Amino acid sequence: MTQAVRHDAMRARNLALVLGEVGAREPVTRAALSEITGLTKTTVSKLVADLIEAGLVVETGAVRDGERGRPGVAVRISGEHVAAAGLEINVDYLAVRVVDLSRSVRLRRTQAVDNRSARPGDVAARLRDMALTAVDEAVENGLRVVGGVVAVPGPVDLSTGTLHNAPNLGWRDVPVPSLLELPFPVRVENEANLAALGELWFGPGPSDFLHVSGEIGVGAGLVVGGRLFRGTHGFAGELGHVVVSPDGPACRCGGNGCLEQYAGRDALLSAAGPTGRPTAAAGPAGRPTEYTRATGSHPTAGGMASLASLVSRLEAGDTGALAACERAGWALGVALSSAINLVDPGTIVLGGIYAPLFPWLGDVVAGTLASRLGRMRATVPPVVVSRLGSEAAALGAAGQVIQRVIADPAASLQA
Amino acid sequence: MTQAVRHDAMRARNLALVLGEVGAREPVTRAALSEITGLTKTTVSKLVADLIEAGLVVETGAVRDGERGRPGVAVRISGEHVAAAGLEINVDYLAVRVVDLSRSVRLRRTQAVDNRSARPGDVAARLRDMALTAVDEAVENGLRVVGGVVAVPGPVDLSTGTLHNAPNLGWRDVPVPSLLELPFPVRVENEANLAALGELWFGPGPSDFLHVSGEIGVGAGLVVGGRLFRGTHGFAGELGHVVVSPDGPACRCGGNGCLEQYAGRDALLSAAGPTGRPTAAAGPAGRPTEYTRATGSHPTAGGMASLASLVSRLEAGDTGALAACERAGWALGVALSSAINLVDPGTIVLGGIYAPLFPWLGDVVAGTLASRLGRMRATVPPVVVSRLGSEAAALGAAGQVIQRVIADPAASLQA
DNA sequence: CCGAATTAGTCTATGTTATGGACTAAATAT
DNA sequence: ATATTTAGTCCATAACATAGACTAATTCGG
Numbered sequence: 027m028t029q030a031v032r033h034d035a036m037r038a039r040n041l042a043l044v045l046g047e048v049g050a051r052e053p054v055t056r057a058a059l060s061e062i063t064g065l066t067k068t069t070v071s072k073l074v075a076d077l078i079e080a081g082l083v084v085e086t087g088a089v090r091d092g093e094r095g096r097p098g099v100a101v102r103i104s105g106e107h108v109a110a111a112g113l114e115i116n117v118d119y120l121a122v123r124v125v126d127l128s129r130s131v132r133l134r135r136t137q138a139v140d141n142r143s144a145r146p147g148d149v150a151a152r153l154r155d156m157a158l159t160a161v162d163e164a165v166e167n168g169l170r171v172v173g174g175v176v177a178v179p180g181p182v183d184l185s186t187g188t189l190h191n192a193p194n195l196g197w198r199d200v201p202v203p204s205l206l207e208l209p210f211p212v213r214v215e216n217e218a219n220l221a222a223l224g225e226l227w228f229g230p231g232p233s234d235f236l237h238v239s240g241e242i243g244v245g246a247g248l249v250v251g252g253r254l255f256r257g258t259h260g261f262a263g264e265l266g267h268v269v270v271s272p273d274g275p276a277c278r279c280g281g282n283g284c285l286e287q288y289a290g291r292d293a294l295l296s297a298a299g300p301t302g303r304p305t306a307a308a309g310p311a312g313r314p315t316e317y318t319r320a321t322g323s324h325p326t327a328g329g330m331a332s333l334a335s336l337v338s339r340l341e342a343g344d345t346g347a348l349a350a351c352e353r354a355g356w357a358l359g360v361a362l363s364s365a366i367n368l369v370d371p372g373t374i375v376l377g378g379i380y381a382p383l384f385p386w387l388g389d390v391v392a393g394t395l396a397s398r399l400g401r402m403r404a405t406v407p408p409v410v411v412s413r414l415g416s417e418a419a420a421l422g423a424a425g426q427v428i429q430r431v432i433a434d435p436a437a438s439l440q441a
Numbered sequence: 442m443t444q445a446v447r448h449d450a451m452r453a454r455n456l457a458l459v460l461g462e463v464g465a466r467e468p469v470t471r472a473a474l475s476e477i478t479g480l481t482k483t484t485v486s487k488l489v490a491d492l493i494e495a496g497l498v499v500e501t502g503a504v505r506d507g508e509r510g511r512p513g514v515a516v517r518i519s520g521e522h523v524a525a526a527g528l529e530i531n532v533d534y535l536a537v538r539v540v541d542l543s544r545s546v547r548l549r550r551t552q553a554v555d556n557r558s559a560r561p562g563d564v565a566a567r568l569r570d571m572a573l574t575a576v577d578e579a580v581e582n583g584l585r586v587v588g589g590v591v592a593v594p595g596p597v598d599l600s601t602g603t604l605h606n607a608p609n610l611g612w613r614d615v616p617v618p619s620l621l622e623l624p625f626p627v628r629v630e631n632e633a634n635l636a637a638l639g640e641l642w643f644g645p646g647p648s649d650f651l652h653v654s655g656e657i658g659v660g661a662g663l664v665v666g667g668r669l670f671r672g673t674h675g676f677a678g679e680l681g682h683v684v685v686s687p688d689g690p691a692c693r694c695g696g697n698g699c700l701e702q703y704a705g706r707d708a709l710l711s712a713a714g715p716t717g718r719p720t721a722a723a724g725p726a727g728r729p730t731e732y733t734r735a736t737g738s739h740p741t742a743g744g745m746a747s748l749a750s751l752v753s754r755l756e757a758g759d760t761g762a763l764a765a766c767e768r769a770g771w772a773l774g775v776a777l778s779s780a781i782n783l784v785d786p787g788t789i790v791l792g793g794i795y796a797p798l799f800p801w802l803g804d805v806v807a808g809t810l811a812s813r814l815g816r817m818r819a820t821v822p823p824v825v826v827s828r829l830g831s832e833a834a835a836l837g838a839a840g841q842v843i844q845r846v847i848a849d850p851a852a853s854l855q856a
Numbered sequence: 857c858c859g860a861a862t863t864a865g866t867c868t869a870t871g872t873t874a875t876g877g878a879c880t881a882a883a884t885a886t
Numbered sequence: 887a888t889a890t891t892t893a894g895t896c897c898a899t900a901a902c903a904t905a906g907a908c909t910a911a912t913t914c915g916g
Contacts, residue, residue, distance in 0.1 A: 028454065028458060029479070030454075030458055030479045030874095031454045031458075033873075033902050035451075036447075036451050036873095036901085036902065036903085037902065037903095039443065040446055055864070060864095064444070065445045067864080067866085068903075069902085070865095090912075094861070094863065094914070095863025095864070095913070096862080096864045096865080096910060096912050097863085098863080099865085250670075250672060255665075255670065256785070258649040258785050258787040262783060262784050264817075267778075269685070269775050269779045269813075272685060272775045279813070279814070280812060280813060280816035282813075361779075363696065364779050367679035368677060368678065368679065368680065368683060368784060369670075369783060369784060370675070371673055372673040398695060398696035398697075399694070399695065400695055401695035402679075402682065404605075448872045451872090470893070472892075472893050475894095480875095481876075482895085483875070484874055485894095486893095487874090509883070509885070509891045510882080510883055510890080510893070511883050511884095511891080512883060512893075513893050514893080858915100859914105860915085860916100861913085861914075861915095862914095863911085863912080863913100864912095868906095868907085869906095869907100870904080870906105872901105872902090875899080875901095876898095877897095878895105878898105879894100879895080879896070882893080883893095885890075886889080
């Protein structure tokens, strides 16, 4: 059930409503906000004044849009005070992103590390260092980091932040927030879910889609009506173990013929045949390389090297590589057709390793969907590529903090 | 975005909150409601007074529970004034249920009709007659039918109430509400969704589950946190076309090896081999038999006769019938393992034709799930049988109206 | 160039709703 | 019989939004 509504809750909701509309249509004048929300001009003015005082909103000066009458003073979300940290623990790298309230990315740090062999405490310490230097830099720019979210490759208990198990890291029941000990509240969430939210808040697309995160495993995050669907225990979106063929190759989950056995990173690479740089010969784990990049595909650490070589073989027209992609695309299409029948997403967004492979996968996936769904549905969901690639999860993590502030400005208005 | 909150909205929400708690814990005293909701005794008293005046709630007299102090006056949801109609158009029958606000079923009418060959207008006219006589009877009992929902076997445009297409009826783009022309607002919804909601509101079980409706097709309704998940366009839950084997038998949807080809009613019956009363020799379509029943499995119209004979063959230990059930159960398990990985339901509820077949299916389904999911998940969702059987959809339909009244009593408080 | 029209935003009085504490009512404990 | 305890009502107050008057700043038309 919902909570009781007192006067303070009424005000809190209206603050959230106004701030949300500012974010959705900035720059907007108070008059326009009054018309959009249905609140009176008086009320909107008072709410906006509070938001300005809290540093969440700023005036951008008068707007003269050729209309008659006194010009309004537009406001927009302020990116100058409040910021959020998006952290990511992945198999091959650690990442930190600092995003301000206006969703501008203020800082990017990625460190290539092979975390497969590492202990949770050591990884957390390294990520903590990265986060703290990032926070320092943010503070120098006048920003206050009000919270952080950590993206991890496995299911999470949302209330405690415990990572239940991450098979590709070899971790079990890791209490991530207490290991990090950061000077702001930290939540933890599955990377596939966060990648979907990253696509929602930082991508160009719609607000109804299934985002597929191709990594070693294959995860998916479903966003409907701008909200993430988590399922009963928060384990929804395990696309990697959807059945492609019930008598297919055995999977580590105990089943047979799961999608992961056809389109997971390792399955894809080994199906493509021998490659120049095999997975085992990945870079040294001890000495991480630090660097910053603007956008595009991710660094070559661990098996990533093989992915890069797979792409170059595909570009060269290598038949083995092409066949492997075709098979993976077909399997993805089969699994996605089940997913579409079950959860009815508006669009399919292919991310993770499928982003760089999209030129060789996309059409096969779309074709498989069309042949399996076309006769039932008036429209088959379009298959598009993620523009964020592997940055999606860390951005989604930061975005989740931003979203909380925007959804409940009254809470952060006191602090 | 949400709506602005004015004083009237505040009151509306608090009314809903109080009414909801009354429904959840009846009988309750005002004092207990005050403690539960956090609203003051004064406020609760005023809200309850309004609810009583509107006829939604009644006092049940003092409660002396052995405690010290003045005994409170308990209130409960009133079943004496407001009622809802649940209507169902199925392939083999039409059904009407009238349910009062306290969720007591006040009237059951079912008419066996073969609607396969019938025109929408004729079917609607017959259902309309049934509904009107039901409403008359309700009025005689002092009830006011404030709305109705129609369960139909196919996807629906919720805003207009148009049934897009019902392959088993042979209908396309049928504007159900305008055909019915009933003296109360009518909405339309997919029967699988409504069956899930029926299970939620009238069944004994939990509020997180996937309800499987085995009919000619196989539908599913997902309820998470007491809310139905509909997907982007409202087409979620098409379990019947989830892939069991990608190179299996061709399906009418254009795909291959869909669940429906293994566990749909027709597939199941024909796999069971020749039967005493084949599907084609179903009862006469022209002369419907009217009757009323309390509970249990549904009438024998159309293919239903064959289902009854399948059950008797199973009871007799017929090996062909047993093998068909085993195969269907295995396929259901395969499809459900995909569904569990994708949407993470808390429980699997088998309804429709799977309810009477449960003794021969249940263990196979559960076993298949255990073997495909056991190694990944700490707990595999339990597989249980629906106690409502084929009554679930019509009850869910009526329940949806009730639910609306309880979720927004302020709206019906004016009328 | 000036007044009329138009739109933005503020100010003031008012209405609606929930709160808090005093108060009455009705039971049990001693 | 009296004290204690709990239920529910009454009344003054506080919080918030509203309605409409008012001021401010622009464009339009002559």
